Amino acid sequence: QDPELAKRLDPVLAGRRLANYLAVMTLEAQTIARACGKSHLHNLEPEDLVALTIEAAAMAQVPMAGTGWIPGKTGF
Secondary structure: OOHHHHHHOOHHHHHHHHHHHHHHHHHHHHHHHHHOOOOOHHHOOHHHOOEOOHHHHHHHOOOEOOOOOOOOOOOO
């Protein structure tokens, strides 16, 4: 670690920020689950993962929303 950078780190504040970030990520994931019609995060299935753009579908190797098409993998 760089001692100059370490001096600037407040571990208590950093811990609070991390806790905030994780809480917001949990709320966002719950919102996504509800948008998929699921009542709980644990009910999400791999089939619920789709992409909204061709680029995202190609990079993630998941189908485009509303189709079964995966760019570069399945026929159009």
